[in-house]
Amino acid sequence: xxxxxxxxxxxxxxxxxxxxxxxxxxxxxxxxxxxxxxxxxxxxxxxxxxxxxxxxxxxxxxxxxxxxxxxxxxxxxxxxxxxxxxxxxxxxxxxxxxxxxxxxxxxxxxxxxxxxxxxxxxxxxxxxxxxxxxxxxxxxxxxxxxxxxxxxxxxxxxxxxxxxxxxxxxxxxxxxxxxxxxxxxxxxxxxxxxxxxxxxxxxxxxxxxxxxxxxxxxxxxxxxxxxxxxxxxxxxxxxxxxxxxxxxxxxxxxxxxxxxxxxxxxxxxxxxxxxxxxxxxxxxxxxxxxxxxxxxxxxxxxxxxxxxxxxxxxxxxxxxxxxxxxxxxxxxxxxxxxxxxxxxxxxxxxxxxxxxxxxxxxxxxxxxxxxxxxxxxxxxxxxxxxxxxxxxxxxxxxxxxxxxxxxxxxxxxxxxxxxxxxxxxxxxxxxxxxxxxxxxxxxxxxxxxxxxxxxxxxxxxxxxx
Numbered sequence: 001x002x003x004x005x006x007x008x009x010x011x012x013x014x015x016x017x018x019x020x021x022x023x024x025x026x027x028x029x030x031x032x033x034x035x036x037x038x039x040x041x042x043x044x045x046x047x048x049x050x051x052x053x054x055x056x057x058x059x060x061x062x063x064x065x066x067x068x069x070x071x072x073x074x075x076x077x078x079x080x081x082x083x084x085x086x087x088x089x090x091x092x093x094x095x096x097x098x099x100x101x102x103x104x105x106x107x108x109x110x111x112x113x114x115x116x117x118x119x120x121x122x123x124x125x126x127x128x129x130x131x132x133x134x135x136x137x138x139x140x141x142x143x144x145x146x147x148x149x150x151x152x153x154x155x156x157x158x159x160x161x162x163x164x165x166x167x168x169x170x171x172x173x174x175x176x177x178x179x180x181x182x183x184x185x186x187x188x189x190x191x192x193x194x195x196x197x198x199x200x201x202x203x204x205x206x207x208x209x210x211x212x213x214x215x216x217x218x219x220x221x222x223x224x225x226x227x228x229x230x231x232x233x234x235x236x237x238x239x240x241x242x243x244x245x246x247x248x249x250x251x252x253x254x255x256x257x258x259x260x261x262x263x264x265x266x267x268x269x270x271x272x273x274x275x276x277x278x279x280x281x282x283x284x285x286x287x288x289x290x291x292x293x294x295x296x297x298x299x300x301x302x303x304x305x306x307x308x309x310x311x312x313x314x315x316x317x318x319x320x321x322x323x324x325x326x327x328x329x330x331x332x333x334x335x336x337x338x339x340x341x342x343x344x345x346x347x348x349x350x351x352x353x354x355x356x357x358x359x360x361x362x363x364x365x366x367x368x369x370x371x372x373x374x375x376x377x378x379x380x381x382x383x384x385x386x387x388x389x390x391x392x393x394x395x396x397x398x399x400x401x402x403x404x405x406x407x408x409x410x411x412x413x414x415x416x417x418x419x420x421x422x423x424x425x426x427x428x429x430x431x432x433x434x435x436x437x438x439x440x441x442x443x444x445x446x447x448x449x450x451x452x453x454x455x456x457x458x459x460x461x462x463x464x465x
Contacts, residue, residue, distance in 0.1 A: 002073065004033075008065040009051075013263035014219045016042065016054040016063065018070050024052045027076045027112055032056065035067035041093070043077060045264065055260060057093060059217050076112055079227055080105030081234040085208050086178060089195065092212030092224035111226040113233055115286035122290040127355040128244070128299060131167035131420035132160075133412050134342040135349075137430055138369050139327055142355035143170060143242060144290040146300040148250075150316050151329045152309040158190055159417060160329075160340045161246050161303055166203040167420045168244050175295060176241045179207040182228035184221045185214050185252025208235075214252075221256040229287045229298075236296035243296065245288065248303035254281075254315050270314045278318045285322045311346075325349040338414045344376055361423045364449045368430050371444040372408070375437060379405025397438065404436050432457050 003022075010017040016032065030042040032054075040063075046053040054070070056063075079094040080103050089098035094111075096102060124144035129136055141147055151157035165179045183194060191211050198204040208231050212224045225247050232243045247253075254273060261274035269275040288300035302323070306316050309331055320326055330343030356365040382394055382402040394402065412429055415421065421429075434442060435457035442450060 002071045005070040005072075006066075006068075008063070008068050008070060011060045011063050011065060014056045014060060014217070014260060015045070015263050016056060016060065016070070018052045018054060020050050021047075021052045021072065022050065024072050025074075029073040029075055029077050030054050031071040031073060032063065033069040033071070034062055035064050036062075038062075041077075044072070045260075053264070055219055057217055057220050057223065076110040077223060077226075078108045078110055079230050080108050081231060081238075082106040083239060085231055086235075087205050087207070089209040089211060090227070092184070092210060092216060092220040092227065094210070094227045097211065107234070107238075109230050109234065111223060111230045113226070113230055113287060115283060116289045116291060120291050122292045123354070124290060124351050125354045125360075126170060127360045127423070128242075129167075129169050129171050129423055130164050131422075132163065132340060132342075133415060133421050133426040133429065134340065134344055134347070135164075135327065136361075136421070136423050137365075137412070137426040138344055138352075138373060139325065139342075139347045139349040140352040140355050140361075141168075141299065141301075141349065142351040143299055144288065144297045145325075145349070145351050145355075146285050146288040146302070146323045147325050147327060147349055148302040148304065148316075148319050148323050149327045149329065150311065150319075151303060151305050152331055152334075153305055153307075155305075155329050155331070155334050155341065156339055157248065157303050157305070157329060158193065161248055161301070162194060162197045162203075163340075163417060164301065165198070165207065165244070165246055166201050170242050171423070176239070177206060178232075178235050178241045178243050179203065180210075180228045180232040180235070180243055180245045181207055182210040182225050182245070182247050184212045184224050184247070184249060185218070185256070186211070186249065187214050218256040218259050221253050222260065225250075225253060225284050229284065232298050233287065236298045237291060237294050238296075240294065240296045243298050245298060245300045246303065247284070247300070250281075250302045250304040250319065251307070251315055254304075273314050277314060278321070281318055282322050285319070324351050333409065333413065336409070338409060339417065340413075340415075342413060344373065344413065345380065362427055364431075364445065364453055365423075365427060367445040367449060368427060368434070368453075371434055371442060372412070372430050374444060375401060375404055375434060375441075376408050379403075379408065397441070400437060404433065407436065408433055428453070 007019045009019045028044040032040045040058045042054045042056040045055045124142040126143040128141045210228045232245045235241045236243045288298045290297040325348040328343045328346045333341035379401040382398040431453045
């Protein structure tokens with residue numbers, strides 16, 4: 001029989017102070033029974049002597065400090081898991097919201113899992129094809145990697161997230177692939193878009209969705225990504241599946257963390273975020289990877305909106321330190337009507353070279369990628385010069401690279417929302433574009449590769465000499 005306490009001393013925002021408690025542990029799950037009989041859940045944030053600070057998941061409205069009963073359940077927050085979670089939609093605390101039956105669990109796991117032991121990690125080395133050229137060709141996603149997307153308010157990161165979830169696959173593998181999609185603080189309109197897209201395209205059959213809406217309790221957002229990652233760990237390391245975890249929007253998660261920190265009267269760090277923001281984010285991001293001796297894996301794509309498109313804001317700044325690169329959506333490309341508006345030049349995948357090459361993608365991938373990047377950078381510099389000095393001030397070579405940059409954005413960066421390009425299609429398109437350039441400027445691809453892959457485009461291009 002669980003001991004009940006009628007010793008609630010104070011309520012402050014989403015926090016509850018309970019006195020004269022015994023044997024209470026950090027992160028322990030708590031039930032609060034209101035005077036009307038309603039049950040609310042919370043967890044222990046802090047224990048000092050015989051006083052416990054409890055964080056409520058569903059808000060403190062209606063809590064009567066004299067009549068509310070508090071029970072400490074002796075365990076952390078858990079989620080029930082079985083293969084039946086595939087194809088289902090849950091709220092931020094793991095309760096079904098799709099009208100389906102409750103999950104009969106094969107096992108229950110605490111959502112506060114641990115980061116993978118570095119010694120047990122297997123190095124990421126397998127290419128994941130997303131069907132998006134700017135990712136596959138230039139900023140390749142590798143199985144077991146964590147590669148965030150930095151976006152801005154009003155940009156098409158939601159569409160991009162669903163496209164990746166729908167199209168992502170491990171080539172040349174018969175192993176099962178699953179997507180765990182966690183949405184935090186999104187509007188109902190966004191949720192409706194995600195749900196309908198998954199259902200209409202059939203992607204829901206291999207996906208698990210965890211959804212925390214904007215009008216749901218903010219503190220529930222802190223549990224949502226951990227629910228998703230615990231489900232992903234079960235699918236990856238118990239059922240041996242390749243799992244892609246998409247977390248959107250991590251900015252809303254961090255705002256919830258700041259709200260709870262302020263309620264606890266903690267000393268704020270940069271821009272009011274708690275000083276432990278880096279540590280907290282790392283407990284989420286470092287749950288991605290591969291484990292030696294296990295065929296399953298977790299690949300992670302966190303998505304965050306940068307306030308005022310500021311890359312130096314604490315959330316993208318700290319995320320960049322923890323993860324292996326970043327994909328940045330450009331406001332300028334978005335305003336041109338290009339989709340996906342991936343700004344190639346500041347993007348980076350630190351594990352790209354580990355997942356490409358002969359036997360993985362194609363032997364020309366690395367050289368072609370470097371050549372495309374260098375040529376586009378030259379073209380953008382020429383564009384800036386043309387704005388300042390006028391196009392007449394450009395050299396003939398500068399004009400060629402300027403034309404290349406325009407074609408690169410229209411043909412390589414831009415693609416249809418339902419267009420799933422294979423890596424061969426992406427690489428062939430890259431060769432077609434660099435055939436616009438003078439041969440003496442192709443310094444990052446070998447002559448053998450030029451003869452093999454570009455010769456069919458040269459005869460139709462007068463720019464190559």
